[in-house]
Amino acid sequence: MNSPSISQSTQVAIVGGGPSGLLLGQLLARDGIDNVVLERRSREYVLGRIRAGVLEQGTVDLLRGAGVGERMDTEGMVHEGVGLASENRGFRIDFRALIDASVMVYGQTEVTRDLYQARDVIGGETHHEVENLRILDVDGTRPSLEFELDGKTRSLQCDFVAGCDGFHGVSRGTIPTDVLREYERVYPFGWLGVLSQTPPVDDELIYAGHERGFALCSMRRSDLSRYYIQVPLEDRVEQWSDDAFWNELRRRIPAEAAERLVTGPSIEKSIAPLRSYVAEPMHWGRLFLCGDAAHIVPPTGAKGLNLAASDVYYLWQALRRHYHDGDASGLETYSDTALARVWKAERFSWSMTRLLHRFPEQTAFDLRMMRAEMDYLMSSVAAQSALAENYVGLPY
Ligand code: FAS
Numbered sequence: 408m409n410s411p412s413i414s415q416s417t418q419v420a421i422v423g424g425g426p427s428g429l430l431l432g433q434l435l436a437r438d439g440i441d442n443v444v445l446e447r448r449s450r451e452y453v454l455g456r457i458r459a460g461v462l463e464q465g466t467v468d469l470l471r472g473a474g475v476g477e478r479m480d481t482e483g484m485v486h487e488g489v490g491l492a493s494e495n496r497g498f499r500i501d502f503r504a505l506i507d508a509s510v511m512v513y514g515q516t517e518v519t520r521d522l523y524q525a526r527d528v529i530g531g532e533t534h535h536e537v538e539n540l541r542i543l544d545v546d547g548t549r550p551s552l553e554f555e556l557d558g559k560t561r562s563l564q565c566d567f568v569a570g571c572d573g574f575h576g577v578s579r580g581t582i583p584t585d586v587l588r589e590y591e592r593v594y595p596f597g598w599l600g601v602l603s604q605t606p607p608v609d610d611e612l613i614y615a616g617h618e619r620g621f622a623l624c625s626m627r628r629s630d631l632s633r634y635y636i637q638v639p640l641e642d643r644v645e646q647w648s649d650d651a652f653w654n655e656l657r658r659r660i661p662a663e664a665a666e667r668l669v670t671g672p673s674i675e676k677s678i679a680p681l682r683s684y685v686a687e688p689m690h691w692g693r694l695f696l697c698g699d700a701a702h703i704v705p706p707t708g709a710k711g712l713n714l715a716a717s718d719v720y721y722l723w724q725a726l727r728r729h730y731h732d733g734d735a736s737g738l739e740t741y742s743d744t745a746l747a748r749v750w751k752a753e754r755f756s757w758s759m760t761r762l763l764h765r766f767p768e769q770t771a772f773d774l775r776m777m778r779a780e781m782d783y784l785m786s787s788v789a790a791q792s793a794l795a796e797n798y799v800g801l802p803y
């Protein structure tokens with residue numbers, strides 16, 4: 408490896424220019440804390456990803472507080488409830504009546520776009536297409552990153568490293584294997600997702616359990632819909648024509664929704680695997696993990712992006728106290744604080760996935776338990792309130 412030809416320093420080095428890294432960078436910059444974002448892909452590539460669609464109230468408040476909520480408030484859709492269905496019978500969970508709360512439907516792609524534009528405005532330093540990034544000396548007092556950029560080897564010295572580089576990043580691997588504890592469940596199915604320039608089938612989302620498998624009706628705008636169906640892990644997206652997708656979706660959702668469904672050509676089609684995963688601790692020396700770098704949830708509970716937001720909130724507050732008040736207590740407790748909320752979201756996401764999906768090994772008794780759980784949910788205000796408070800987001 409060539410010795411670095413260019414060296415610089417910053418206060419916080421952020422690995423990853425997805426929602427976690429960009430939101431942290433925005434919050435730190437507004438507090439005068441210098442930071443540099445290093446992203447492996449191009450900006451266009453990052454902005455081409457189609458991912459999450461639902462923002463918890465905590466995420467909405469954080470984006471507004473970071474000064475990036477304007478377009479979300481103009482173009483986002485406030486949802487005061489969500490539809491659930493079992494074997495084509497639908498019912499509604501009324502967030503407003505049950506717990507006086509709501510969520511915001513606004514795509515992660517748009518959140519990321521807003522964050523990039525805000526970073527342009529504040530002149531935040533961001534490097535794209537960074538290669539071969541290494542994280543060094545996080546167990547010391549002056550960690551550094553080494554990487555290649557534009558064919559030159561560079562070194563970035565810093566006080567702290569924020570590992571915001573997602574599940575396949577390098578940050579988590581910096582934690583010694585005898586320290587890192589991993590918890591994982593890989594699900595025996597995936598989600599086949601379609602984006603279509605069609606009006607959504609309903610004003611709100613519909614999560615549907617069915618003997619043929621799970622389906623989800625979501626949206627991005629009043630003329631842009633997002634749909635998912637559960638498929639076997641071995642399925643390939645090429646196997647699924649648009650017509651096959653629409654016909655399978657119709658079979659799994661409530662009859663009145665199936666009749667209203669407006670279909671059209673898919674403008675994006677992909678299969679995402681599902682897993683539950685948590686890495687502990689989320690802090691090692693001067694390294695702090697945020698978002699998918701530390702945890703993954705099955706998207707059934709719409710928690711992935713929202714957990715990234717609460718991690719960022721905790722780390723931002725801790726760094727702010729360190730730099731402004733000389734108080735390191737927030738940094739010392741960051742991992743425990745973040746993990747407390749992460750595990751509750753993991754539980755909710757796992758329980759929603761178990762309630763709404765068909766698992767290969769399910770017995771007749773298991774299916775009766777699923778039906779009883781759905782019947783209880785349909786008939787109990789207490790059960791619906793519990794689901795509502797988890798779905799809209801538990802407090803930070
Ligand atoms: P991200 O993965 O978004 O960002 C990490 C960034 O780090 C990426 O831009 C990556 O290129 C970069 N990076 C990686 N390695 C690097 C390196 N060595 N050096 C520099 N940069 C590096 N969540 C939901 O709530 N609902 C959903 O429906 C949903 N659907 C999803 C579908 C898919 C296919 C995936 C993969 C995830 C989905 N998620 C969903 C979860 C998703 O929204 C994440 O929770 C969210 O992107 C987390 O943001 P980050 O932590 O920033 O990680």
Ligand code: PHB
Binds near residue numbers: 458459612626708710
């Ligand atoms: C989406 O719109 O992509 C979406 C919404 C809710 C989920 C998962 C995905 O739970």
